[in-house]
Amino acid sequence: MLAVILSFVILLSFLALSVPVASSIAGVAIIIGTFFSDYPVFTSIGELTWSTSTEYILLSIPFFVLLGEILLHSGMARKIYFALNVWLSWLPGGLMHSNIAASTFFSSISGSSVATAATITTVAMPQGREYGYKEGLFAASIAAGGTLGILIPPSLNLIIYGFLTNTSIPELFMAGLIPGILLAILFMFFIYLNSKYKGSTTKKIQTYTWKEKFSELKNFLPTLFLFFVIMGSIYTGLATPTESAALGVVGALVITYFAKLLTKDVLKKAIEGTMKTTGMIMLIILAANILNFVLISIGLIDEIEYFLEDMNISKYTLLFIVTIMFIVLGLFIETLSLMVITIPVVAPIMLNMGFDGVWFGIYLIILIEMALITPPVGLNLYVVQSIRKKGSVVEVMKGCTPFVLIMCLMAFLLVLFPQLALFLTEFV
Template identity: 55%
Template sequence: MIIASIMTLLALLVLSVPVAATLIILAITIDYFFSPFPLYLAFGDVLWSASDSFLLIAIPLFVLLGELLVRSGVAKNTYVALESWLSWLPGGLLHANIGTATFFSATSGSSVATSATVGTVALPQGKLLGYDSRLFTGSIAAGGTLGIMIPPSINLIVYGFITETSIPKLFAASLIPGLMLAIIFVIGTAIICSLLPSLGGPKRRHTWSERFKGLIELLPVLSLFIIVVGSIYAGWATPTEAAAIGVAGALLLAALYRTLTIDMLIEAIEGTMKTTGMIMLIIVASYFLNFVLASSGVTREISSFINTSGMDAFNTLLLIIALYIVLGFFLETLSLMVITLPIVAPVIISLGYDPIWFGVLVILLIEMALITPPVGLNLYVVQGVRREGSLNDVMVGALPYVLMMVVMGILLVAFPDIALFLPRALG
């Protein structure tokens, strides 16, 4: 049954069937051939119960928050401020790319939005100052991946919904690893540009008065992050309520920057509807697949197979990590999550691993998928903003950052408290 299910899944993906349709077709196929009961009769009830959740309202709200920030002009001012603080390091503006992506990730919740926004602001500067196009574009693509690690993260909400894990705890668990990964990016970039100065650009010097003046431009983003995420950590608001507060704050920022217009609102709402529709369809389809897998005994068979295979918990974990890395070459991140989690999460939890820690590890692994060819979405986003040169330049430039993510993954596996310290500290 397991082999037949995997072969059906791969065949549908190779035929380029949309992910949501693939999940539903796979569920119905498993039901028809392997279930003694007609599980498809519960299709309507399962889909309704999957979509009738207060938590899921947070998804369109966080998407709208990101859409508003993309169009408000916040990113440009953030980039200028961080450039004055970071461009003295070996690599110059490369660090401003990473720093801006980190700040924008703390409010947008989307890697694609982060990459597109930072790319729009940074690429003209890099071209003007003669930076190496490969590492420069690679830093933007890699920095954009932080959008799904640093809270608030739409992918963490999806993980929490599928695995029935606390969203506030996931947000708390991902904060330190997300900031650590950003620091690893900065250190790695500085080392590369120290060894190969031609890959960086000119160091830029700024006076202390310019730097402190730039801090004012960081206050809006920091304030929004503290309000949204801080209200969740403090227990004052649920993720959905915090997302609504964030949208109100983004509207206020857009009004202060004088970019709040009817056309801007229409574009933001249209973008939100398209993204939310795609996400929700995939989520409810994965929920039905999860129901069929559990009811037909596939999940139980997989757990039994692993328990009787002679592999210990650590080797099983390594096998699952390898699976995510390989599938990440071919699957988009959200699709990768919803296809694998119904099968993988019960196995990992049964082996005694913490689901909060595993959620952070999964996010890190699908971050790698965002910048690994041939389907690395951030690579195409940055190239689309760039509109010149070759996609190969972005791919080559992102490779060092893939290795830095591997380093972060090793640290996360070796020291689980990197992710679990803050949730425990916050109770």
């Protein structure tokens, strides 16, 4: 148990000193391995790094990142946003429904919450100001909508969870679909009620004719088709997640080419963004794999399991403890780091307690979603505020509070109705 406490203290110290996340995790692994493990940690690092970096499923990460980058830099995401705005602006809450819907749709292609939040903020904030929306809640709707990127397939975080726990990626993708869409609907329902009963959130109301609505479909349907190609190829068994990601990149290139949006500059920016994001993710995964090896070698997981057996607590009591732990840690640790640090320890214990691995993955992702919009380290809060460049981030934090409570409700619904996540997995 001394090793656990020491690991946590060292990790938080490194992060507080702004040491890069991957270096912090690897540093903890080396220190703990040197003093507490009987295994030759240093001689194992090379083999661990090679075996992790050559995992076929991880090849899907740069492909999905590249797909989102192409749609972002080509301006296709902007077209999607305006098309959804034309169809949804009549609802009480107006553009904020477009924020959630566009985030949901872009999430289903990019797989990244931060990329989704950045994209929608860039497109939406000028529109929000033009129509006089209250900026705190308006910006919060973008930050909250962006969290859907790690739940709605194809989610990079679900791929990482599947890799770390050896869980079927297609089943995780299928399991995330209903909770992701339901969460988006709950967000929009809150916006509807808030706008209807607390007064309009905008000074101007947008109205469009049916002709204008149908005219905008040309900007929406090609990308919708791309989503069905990606997910359909996975669910029908015609392609693995990695192959479908590559197919998605080809599809994005074709769509943007015929839309006359594909240029050398777009490709350059997309490739550069992909290299930066993929490099960051892979370094964290490699470092986490080394730390996992060290923690297993010192018998940490076995010790925790024996401790829980001695306590004789129920599986749902343990689930409650884990829930509180993730909510608290999410306040201070970035989401990807939180996943790779905790999942190798927590997941085996929860699965041994009788929880389904796919269900627990979706439940965990919802808890991790909260970390994206809860201070002081909520990434989406600062992404939205940095692009907004006006007012205080505190306004965005306050606006996000109802959305955090809705995520708690969604997690509770998953416990009451596990089939929300497991129903569609029966068809994989």
